[in-house]
Amino acid sequence: LDLSVNFKDRLFTIVKNNVSSLSRYKPLPDTCPLCHHSCSPEYFFVYHRANLETDILCGCPRNDCGALFFAGYEQDHYGNFNLRGFFPYRKKNKQFPEEIGEISPDFTEIYNQSHFAELEKLNLICGMGYRKALEFLIKDYAIKLHNDQEKQIKKMPLNSCLHKFIEDQDIKEMAERAIWLGNDETHYVKRWGSKDIQDLKNLIDLTVFYISMKLRTEKYKKEMAKN
Numbered sequence: 001l002d003l004s005v006n007f008k009d010r011l012f013t014i015v016k017n018n019v020s021s022l023s024r025y026k027p028l029p030d031t032c033p034l035c036h037h038s039c040s041p042e043y044f045f046v047y048h049r050a051n052l053e054t055d056i057l058c059g060c061p062r063n064d065c066g067a068l069f070f071a072g073y074e075q076d077h078y079g080n081f082n083l084r085g086f087f088p089y090r091k092k093n094k095q096f097p098e099e100i101g102e103i104s105p106d107f108t109e110i111y112n113q114s115h116f117a118e119l120e121k122l123n124l125i126c127g128m129g130y131r132k133a134l135e136f137l138i139k140d141y142a143i144k145l146h147n148d149q150e151k152q153i154k155k156m157p158l159n160s161c162l163h164k165f166i167e168d169q170d171i172k173e174m175a176e177r178a179i180w181l182g183n184d185e186t187h188y189v190k191r192w193g194s195k196d197i198q199d200l201k202n203l204i205d206l207t208v209f210y211i212s213m214k215l216r217t218e219k220y221k222k223e224m225a226k227n
């Protein structure tokens with residue numbers, strides 16, 4: 001049985017889930033790029049393009065997804081195929097605690113736009129987006145705490161706002177460092193050369209965590225006040 005088909009000088013090889021024939025493809029997909037669940041996809045065929053690029057047509061085995069997608073590979077000089085990416089790919093929003101979305105919907109929106117920019121490998125500009133998201137988070141939280149001073153908070157430089165209006169030490173310490181790294185992403189000279197976007201995101205995560213803890217604590221204190 002010939003499992004290869006030539007069509008207009010392009011070679012298709014039918015795979016029919018024969019995973020051992022794909023041993024040189026590294027790694028094989030273990031999540032679906034559309035529903036983002038872990039899975040062992042079904043493999044239909046391999047399509048060899050004229051250059052060193054090769055695509056595998058895969059199928060998500062989940063009943064409520066069942067999407068078809070391509071895993072794209074590039075051959076190296078050892079004959080191995082290295083994964084380059086998936087298409088189509090459905091971007092997935094980063095989820096934040098509910099109370100964060102309530103005080104600062106702009107934060108979650110700007111953060112996720114930056115996250116998508118990062119997924120598109122726009123790594124030189126996504127940091128600025130994360131910095132902007134952080135500004136909305138801190139200022140919206142400050143406004144929640146001091147809503148009589150909303151006008152002033154909106155106009156203030158972020159760092160002054162943090163020091164003047166946020167008292168919680170954990171929030172302050174993490175947000176301050178996030179601001180330092182965020183500024184590195186927008187300025188010509190980088191001061192924290194050993195830190196990168198991942199560190200900035202970690203610090204924003206920690207800031208989100210402490211703000212969320214604080215908001216939830218306050219909520220229960222208010223709802224279940226002692227007499």
Ligand SMILES: [Zn+2]
Pocket residue numbers: 032033034035036037060061062065066067
């Ligand atoms: Zn799926």
